[in-house]
Amino acid sequence: MTPRIRYMLAAPLLAAPIIALLMPGIYNRTEPTLAGFPFFYWYQLLWVALTMCTMSGAYFLVVPAQKTRGKK
Amino acid sequence: MSAHQTGMQFDGVALAVFTVLFLLVAVMGFLASRWRRPADIMHLDEWGLGGRSFGTFIAWFLLGGDVFTAYTCIAVPALVFGVGALGFFAVPYAIVVWPIIFLFLPRLWSVSHRHGYVTTADFVEGRHGSRALTLAVALTGILATMPYIALQLVGIQVCLDAMGVGGGPDTPWIVREMPLFVAFALLAAYTYSAGLRAPAMIAFVKDSLIYLVVGVSIIYLPAKLGGWEHIFSAAGQKLAKTNPTTGKPFGGLLLSEKQLWPYCTLGFGSALALFIYPHSVTAVLSTKNRNVIRRNTALLPMYTILLGMIALLGLMALSSGITTGGNNSLSVPLLFKQNFPSWFTGVAFAAIGIGALVPAAIMSIAAANLFTRNVYRAFISPNATPAAETQVSKVASLLLKFGALVFVLALDKSFAIQFQLLGGIWIMQTFPALVFGLYTRWFHRRALFVGWLVGMVYGTATSYFVPAPGKPGTHFGGQIAEIPMLGHAGYIALTAFVLNVIVAVVLTLLFRSFKMEEGVDETSPSDYEADAGDPGVAQDLPTH
Numbered sequence: 076m077t078p079r080i081r082y083m084l085a086a087p088l089l090a091a092p093i094i095a096l097l098m099p100g101i102y103n104r105t106e107p108t109l110a111g112f113p114f115f116y117w118y119q120l121l122w123v124a125l126t127m128c129t130m131s132g133a134y135f136l137v138v139p140a141q142k143t144r145g146k147k
Numbered sequence: 148m149s150a151h152q153t154g155m156q157f158d159g160v161a162l163a164v165f166t167v168l169f170l171l172v173a174v175m176g177f178l179a180s181r182w183r184r185p186a187d188i189m190h191l192d193e194w195g196l197g198g199r200s201f202g203t204f205i206a207w208f209l210l211g212g213d214v215f216t217a218y219t220c221i222a223v224p225a226l227v228f229g230v231g232a233l234g235f236f237a238v239p240y241a242i243v244v245w246p247i248i249f250l251f252l253p254r255l256w257s258v259s260h261r262h263g264y265v266t267t268a269d270f271v272e273g274r275h276g277s278r279a280l281t282l283a284v285a286l287t288g289i290l291a292t293m294p295y296i297a298l299q300l301v302g303i304q305v306c307l308d309a310m311g312v313g314g315g316p317d318t319p320w321i322v323r324e325m326p327l328f329v330a331f332a333l334l335a336a337y338t339y340s341a342g343l344r345a346p347a348m349i350a351f352v353k354d355s356l357i358y359l360v361v362g363v364s365i366i367y368l369p370a371k372l373g374g375w376e377h378i379f380s381a382a383g384q385k386l387a388k389t390n391p392t393t394g395k396p397f398g399g400l401l402l403s404e405k406q407l408w409p410y411c412t413l414g415f416g417s418a419l420a421l422f423i424y425p426h427s428v429t430a431v432l433s434t435k436n437r438n439v440i441r442r443n444t445a446l447l448p449m450y451t452i453l454l455g456m457i458a459l460l461g462l463m464a465l466s467s468g469i470t471t472g473g474n475n476s477l478s479v480p481l482l483f484k485q486n487f488p489s490w491f492t493g494v495a496f497a498a499i500g501i502g503a504l505v506p507a508a509i510m511s512i513a514a515a516n517l518f519t520r521n522v523y524r525a526f527i528s529p530n531a532t533p534a535a536e537t538q539v540s541k542v543a544s545l546l547l548k549f550g551a552l553v554f555v556l557a558l559d560k561s562f563a564i565q566f567q568l569l570g571g572i573w574i575m576q577t578f579p580a581l582v583f584g585l586y587t588r589w590f591h592r593r594a595l596f597v598g599w600l601v602g603m604v605y606g607t608a609t610s611y612f613v614p615a616p617g618k619p620g621t622h623f624g625g626q627i628a629e630i631p632m633l634g635h636a637g638y639i640a641l642t643a644f645v646l647n648v649i650v651a652v653v654l655t656l657l658f659r660s661f662k663m664e665e666g667v668d669e670t671s672p673s674d675y676e677a678d679a680g681d682p683g684v685a686q687d688l689p690t691h
Contacts (some may be wrong), residue, residue: 089250096414099402115232120452126242130245134444
């Protein structure tokens with residue numbers, strides 16, 4: 076993969092948590108509940124775990140891209 | 148309301164456990180000055196940046212310490228306790244912050260290591276070549292840090308309060324404020340002696356204690372309080388009641404229509420602000436190579452989970468019928484005190500107290516570095532020796548804490564989160580000069596300065612005229628105000644920031660057309676990609 080493609084793949088991974096959380100209108104509701112938690116609460120907590128995944132993905136995409144760029 | 152009604156009886160066992168743990172940490176702090184001992188401790192890179200040698204593991208604790216403070220343990224659950232769902236904005240904030248730092252902090256790391264920058268203002272000076280802008284960034288950093296340190300003092304204070312140190316409302320003022328002065332003295336003595344190494348080392352103890360306490364709370368408390376379903380429904384009922392001071396419901400388990408914009412802007416604004424605070428930058432620059440920060444952004448959300456759990460403690464306090472006598476910051480300490488045996492209450496309070504002490508130390512060190520390098524050395528004594536600089540930093544870190552003390556005494560403590568949000572308004576105004584500066588030099592230095600000035604004046608004035616809820620005529624009572632032309636309420640920091648950027652863009656175009664002098668940029672494009680081991684990036688920095 077060229078560095079350019081790697082950066083383009085990393086961008087949506089970085090943007091995903093921002094979009095998912097900065098529009099509270101989409102998750103500001105009670106149903107469906109999970110283990111007693113209203114949706115509002117478990118949706119946001121779930122995104123913490125998802126963010127760890129997307130950030131790891133972005134890290135492994137971007138770091139090799141930088142190494143190639145440094146050698147140029 | 149007497150001390151007994153609010154559950155603030157003196158608790159000797161808790162206080163004893165608290166004191167022992169605190170002393171233990173203090174001893175560690177003094178020993179820390181020998182850890183990774185450098186040749187010359189009286190050097191700002193050493194006292195102030197721990198020798199810039201921290202790897203992924205230590206950096207995780209140190210960076211985590213920036214997020215995980217009394218803000219998390221006391222202020223966020225207090226807001227949830229007071230208003231419900233709106234207080235949960237801290238979770239999106241502590242998520243959105245990671246992609247943002249993934250993008251810009253590695254660039255700051257690289258350019259700082261190539262040029263030996265210790266502070267954000269160092270970078271701004273090197274990049275924009277403007278002394279006025281540099282001074283603006285330095286003073287803003289110092290100012291914005293003070294209420295954030297004040298918040299940490301409030302955190303230690305409420306723990307001491309909840310253990311009954313300080314007595315009831317009948318005791319004289321000086322005795323009631325005693326916990327605050329004790330907290331202040333602890334912090335001051337401790338930072339002065341050890342520098343950044345101490346908080347880095349104690350961060351291990353702090354986090355272990357906090358993970359223990361939160362783990363126990365999240366398993367033990369729901370079982371004791373009747374399960375999550377009950378906690379949410381009981382908390383929901385309490386929040387739906389009418390607040391006698393405002394005549395409206397306290398809040399709700401979900402956001403009201405009017406709270407959607409504040410929720411979003413508080414989360415986003417706080418996230419943009421967090422990693423331009425001097426103390427966050429200090430933690431970032433103390434790492435040993437470029438990728439330590441990025442690797443950490445995938446690991447640091449662990450702290451966000453903790454933050455979310457602690458925010459839920461606010462709902463638990465509601466459902467278990469805690470009354471705080473008007474000071475919501477007491478909700479979590481009183482929840483612990485009501486439900487844990489005395490000895491574990493002591494452990495929990497020590498966790499919160501040490502959890503406030505560590506970041507407060509890092510914050511005052513960072514702001515002191517700013518003062519020394521960008522005010523003292525730049526304007527007062529350009530030829531100061533490294534030892535003299537370090538001495539000035541130590542004294543400045545003391546004075547800063549007095550500034551913080553003023554904020555504690557002057558502002559309304561019932562919603563301590565306002566302290567941090569007020570700091571956010573100020574620090575956000577340095578964002579264009581700093582973060583835009585990492586990517587482009589399109590902005591004219593004078594345009595950036597005027598933008599900063601407009602943002603500061605607008606932000607401070609707007610915040611000044613916001614009264615505390617139900618207390619007309621008071622000032623700095625909240626950091627949410629109507630966004631002009633939009634008709635929605637939002638976090639003032641973000642509105643002021645947008646204004647700042649608009650001014651900077653318009654004036655840049657204007658100044659360009661007049662061909663005003665641009666200033667010298669001492670950095671080059673490759674500086675922003677440099678990593679440890681590259682030419683010009685020494686593992687040990689050159690002496691200044």
